Amino acid sequence: MIDQEWAIILARIQFAFTVSFHFIFPAFSIGLASFLAVLEGLWLKTGEGVYANLYRYWLKIFAVVFAMGVVSGIVMSYQFGTNWSVFSDKAGPVIGPLMAYEVMTAFFLEAGFLGVMLFGINKVGRKLHFIATCTVAFGTLISATWIISVNSWMQTPVGFEMGTNGQFLPGESWWPIIFNPSFPYRLLHTVLAAFLTTAFAVGAVGAWHLLRDSQNVGARKMFSMAMWMAAIVTPIQIFAGDLHGLNTLEHQPAKVMAMEGHFESHPEGAPLILFGIPNSAEKRIDYAIQIPKASSLILKHDPNAPLAGLDTIPDENEPPVGIVFWSFRIMVGLGFAMLGVGLWSLLARLRKNLYQASWLHRAAVLMGPSGFVAVLAGWITTEVGRQPYTIYGLLQTSQSVSPLDAQAVAVSLIAFIVVYFSVFGMGIWYLFQLMKKAPEAHERGLDGSPTRTAGLTPAPAMLPSLPSKGASL
Amino acid sequence: MIDLTIVWACIIAFAIVAYVVMDGFDLGIGILFPFFQVGEDRDKAMNSIAPVWDGNETWLVMGVGGLLAAFPLAYAIILPALYAPMIAMLLGLVFRGVAFEFRWRDPSHRPFWDGAFTLGSIVATFAQGIALGALLQGITVQGRAYAGGWWEWLSPFSILTGFGLLVGYSLLGACWLNWKTDGGLQRQAVTYAGRLGIGLLIMIGAISAATLTLEPQYHARWLSFPDVIATAQVPLATIVVTWLFYRSLRLKKDVQPFLWALSLFGLCLVGLAVSIWPNVIPARVSIWEAAAPHRSQVFMLVGASIMIPIILAYTAWSYWVFRGKVGTEGYH
Ligand code: HDD
Ligand code: HEM
Ligand code: HEM
Numbered sequence: 001m002i003d004q005e006w007a008i009i010l011a012r013i014q015f016a017f018t019v020s021f022h023f024i025f026p027a028f029s030i031g032l033a034s035f036l037a038v039l040e041g042l043w044l045k046t047g048e049g050v051y052a053n054l055y056r057y058w059l060k061i062f063a064v065v066f067a068m069g070v071v072s073g074i075v076m077s078y079q080f081g082t083n084w085s086v087f088s089d090k091a092g093p094v095i096g097p098l099m100a101y102e103v104m105t106a107f108f109l110e111a112g113f114l115g116v117m118l119f120g121i122n123k124v125g126r127k128l129h130f131i132a133t134c135t136v137a138f139g140t141l142i143s144a145t146w147i148i149s150v151n152s153w154m155q156t157p158v159g160f161e162m163g164t165n166g167q168f169l170p171g172e173s174w175w176p177i178i179f180n181p182s183f184p185y186r187l188l189h190t191v192l193a194a195f196l197t198t199a200f201a202v203g204a205v206g207a208w209h210l211l212r213d214s215q216n217v218g219a220r221k222m223f224s225m226a227m228w229m230a231a232i233v234t235p236i237q238i239f240a241g242d243l244h245g246l247n248t249l250e251h252q253p254a255k256v257m258a259m260e261g262h263f264e265s266h267p268e269g270a271p272l273i274l275f276g277i278p279n280s281a282e283k284r285i286d287y288a289i290q291i292p293k294a295s296s297l298i299l300k301h302d303p304n305a306p307l308a309g310l311d312t313i314p315d316e317n318e319p320p321v322g323i324v325f326w327s328f329r330i331m332v333g334l335g336f337a338m339l340g341v342g343l344w345s346l347l348a349r350l351r352k353n354l355y356q357a358s359w360l361h362r363a364a365v366l367m368g369p370s371g372f373v374a375v376l377a378g379w380i381t382t383e384v385g386r387q388p389y390t391i392y393g394l395l396q397t398s399q400s401v402s403p404l405d406a407q408a409v410a411v412s413l414i415a416f417i418v419v420y421f422s423v424f425g426m427g428i429w430y431l432f433q434l435m436k437k438a439p440e441a442h443e444r445g446l447d448g449s450p451t452r453t454a455g456l457t458p459a460p461a462m463l464p465s466l467p468s469k470g471a472s473l
Numbered sequence: 474m475i476d477l478t479i480v481w482a483c484i485i486a487f488a489i490v491a492y493v494v495m496d497g498f499d500l501g502i503g504i505l506f507p508f509f510q511v512g513e514d515r516d517k518a519m520n521s522i523a524p525v526w527d528g529n530e531t532w533l534v535m536g537v538g539g540l541l542a543a544f545p546l547a548y549a550i551i552l553p554a555l556y557a558p559m560i561a562m563l564l565g566l567v568f569r570g571v572a573f574e575f576r577w578r579d580p581s582h583r584p585f586w587d588g589a590f591t592l593g594s595i596v597a598t599f600a601q602g603i604a605l606g607a608l609l610q611g612i613t614v615q616g617r618a619y620a621g622g623w624w625e626w627l628s629p630f631s632i633l634t635g636f637g638l639l640v641g642y643s644l645l646g647a648c649w650l651n652w653k654t655d656g657g658l659q660r661q662a663v664t665y666a667g668r669l670g671i672g673l674l675i676m677i678g679a680i681s682a683a684t685l686t687l688e689p690q691y692h693a694r695w696l697s698f699p700d701v702i703a704t705a706q707v708p709l710a711t712i713v714v715t716w717l718f719y720r721s722l723r724l725k726k727d728v729q730p731f732l733w734a735l736s737l738f739g740l741c742l743v744g745l746a747v748s749i750w751p752n753v754i755p756a757r758v759s760i761w762e763a764a765a766p767h768r769s770q771v772f773m774l775v776g777a778s779i780m781i782p783i784i785l786a787y788t789a790w791s792y793w794v795f796r797g798k799v800g801t802e803g804y805h
Pocket of ligand 3: 019068141534
């Protein structure tokens with residue numbers, strides 16, 4: 001029995017570890033693929049060399065990110081079976097087809113056109129190459145759609161029937177399953193998150209190079225584009241997050257109680273706890289700094305509306321409050337910090353010193369990793385907040401696990417940790433090497449790799465070059 | 474009415490065949506990689522698969538994702554049973570997948586990533602071979618779950634199938650290089666293909682003989698009258714295809730040896746199907762017991778019948794874009 005409990009804990013750690021690592025890469029490649037499509041589109045439209053150079057600059061980075069996304073993703077498709085086989089048996093009839101659709105409509109699409117996108121520009125011509133880039137970008141979005149649908153169904157399961165053998169079976173129609181109640185909110189919030197993650201990473205690279213050479217045309221362009229994204233998308237994301245929270249309040253109230261740190265019910269309006277230290281043993285928040293009635297105002301749009309707390313939930317059905325409380329605050333805090341940078345950039349634009357504002361650039365460099373941290377914090381809120389269930393309210397995590405012994409899971413967990421940290425650590429180091437180099441007027445293609453075909457050293461007629469250094473935009 | 478369970482068994486089988494046909498050769502190149510000269514030859518070998526490996530590997534995801542969707546019970550039993558080989562395969566694939574990018578990014582560590590490429594390919598292939606052997610030799614099942622131990626997959630037979638697959642994929646890799654490269658590398662590939670062909674025949678013989686002793690059902694399928702009249706065609710065809718394979722090598726054909734080598738693999742898979750049909754977990758769980766409900770099957774079939782032809786079309790297109798012999802400088 002002890003062994004079984006350990007096996008569950010280890011299996012959960014292993015799943016959380018592998019999926020968190022996986023998601024870091026798609027969060028970047030979903031955004032980068034769209035960014036590349038925009039760059040290539042602008043290049044085709046305006047013929048300005050700066051776009052072609054930025055395209056080639058970020059393509060090299062994209063190739064590395066994408067490769068890591070793929071290999072860590074393949075691991076995920078096996079994790080369900082190796083670690084959560086009971087869950088797979090029971091939920092397979094419902095979630096399996098959705099994931100099969102992901103493979104058929106997204107993974108093949110991305111992989112099929114990726115080769116042409118990376119290596120094919122001289123083979124297929126510009127138009128077709130642009131189509132390949134757009135297809136890959138579109139593929140990443142389709143991919144996100146299906147997998148988020150799967151995850152959302154596990155959070156807000158509807159549209160199924162229970163089979164006599166204990167399986168969840170699809171009902172009459174697939175629409176309610178695919179478009180389950182939390183799906184639209186989660187999809188919107190996650191895709192915007194991927195765009196923001198990319199915007200802040202790109203912005204940090206631009207800012208870093210501007211700090212060194214404020215005349216670099218490529219750095220200027222990417223910084224400016226990233227800051228538009230920051231200024232426009234962050235407010236939308238915060239709005240979407242708010243809607244997402246309201247939806248969660250409706251379907252998974254215990255999760256919201258944990259996020260808010262509401263151990264007690266508040267019949268006359270609940271306070272918004274900004275900070276404090278959750279004390280699960282005593283069931284209270286120590287050293288709480290709070291705004292009276294603000295939580296009811298946000299969640300119910302009425303300062304005096306009653307809000308139930310975790311005291312209404314049986315102890316064994318409560319999620320771990322500490323993790324959810326903190327991860328939620330990290331995400332929201334970063335969201336507002338992003339908003340701050342976005343507004344600051346607008347101000348700098350008004351003052352016409354966007355490319356000289358070195359404190360803004362420093363802030364942008366500092367915020368480079370913010371998207372990745374926010375995304376992980378968000379997922380931890382989501383996933384830990386739905387505990388103790390894998391299928392919310394219906395199938396407990398402890399009932400989902402494979403019949404494995406703790407040793408096997410421990411050994412494989414250690415193997416994953418060692419391999420992921422070393423391989424992806426190296427990969428991330430290569431990314432830094434690529435980003436450390438300033439974008440150049442004659443940016444090379446995927447250097448040394450198969451793109452180094454004769455025609456790919458940018459031929460002047462085909463790839464108009466940048467104006468030389470010193471020219472303004 | 475058509476039995477959708479059989480249709481889905483065929484689709485999954487198709488995905489596995491597609492996987493072996495496409496990823497087999499690029500894993501094989503990984504296995505043979507250390508034997509190629511550092512520099513030009515290695516770059517050529519790598520370039521010949523760089524644009525397509527991701528698509529090839531997606532068939533593996535299709536196979537396992539399809540299994541979860543169409544036969545969830547089989548997925549839920551097989552993966553825990555094959556826990557160690559599966560994890561090993563995944564880690565192998567991690568190494569070889571990133572090596573495609575990393576070796577170009579970091580010339581000073583290229584020997585290291587080339588090594589990772591080879592080691593990853595060997596581990597992934599060996600693990601797949603072991604998985605196949607473990608499945609054939611039988612899995613302990615109780616109720617709806619795997620009930621064996623952590624090491625059940627390990628046996629002389631599964632080790633044998635592991636080596637069998639190493640030889641087989643290497644053969645595919647050598648034939649692919651014969652097709653896609655020229656000069657010294659091509660000559661080297663032809664030599665390897667000739668030797669590996671013999672190796673594969675020995676392996677096929679040994680594995681087939683050992684398989685007959687594993688389950689009464691296999692024995693009955695292959696050796697009892699009148700089934701034997703039908704099943705004997707498989708070994709006979711193997712002999713004919715082998716002859717054609719060596720003839721095409723001798724005639725210095727580019728494409729044909731690869732196609733004949735694939736046919737050899739195809740025959741092995743037919744043999745496999747003959748042995749285990751109609752079970753997914755040999756002698757334990759039939760495809761009907763493991764099948765997803767009708768509604769799941771119908772829903773996916775709609776998608777599969779539209780998407781699979783489209784996938785095959787654009788996959789063919791991307792191979793077409795990168796047709797012809799590859800040079801160190803990419804495609805000419
Ligand atoms: C750049 C990333 C990012 C940023 C800045 C934010 N979020 Fe977020 N959030 C995510 C990235 C994310 C995510 C990773 O995409 C999650 C995890 C699961 C999901 O649906 O989205 C998430 C989950 C998530 C949840 C959990 C929903 C559930 O599990 O049911 C809520 C309530 C919010 N977010 C709300 C917010 C608010 C009010 C924000 C305002 C500052 C905010 N998020 C900023
Ligand atoms: C990609 C971003 C994701 C991250 C970072 C993430 C994170 C986590 C974490 C931290 C846990 C452990 C929670 C705990 O055990 O206390 C977990 C569990 C789990 N998640 Fe996610 N998750 C992500 C996406 C998904 C998706 C898309 C799915 C479904 C398709 C999913 C399905 C599960 C399952 C089945 C478990 C195991 C049961 C459990 O322990 O809750 N996750 N995830
Ligand atoms: C537990 C859940 C998940 C599983 C089982 C999974 C599975 C996979 C697999 C098998 C691949 C490789 C595809 C290939 O061979 O080309 C992959 C890549 C990818 N996944 Fe995931 N994934 C999960 C979570 C997510 C989430 C939450 C997102 C996005 C919201 C996502 C987005 C992507 C994208 C865009 C790719 C393409 C590669 C890349 O962009 O880096 N995945 N995933």
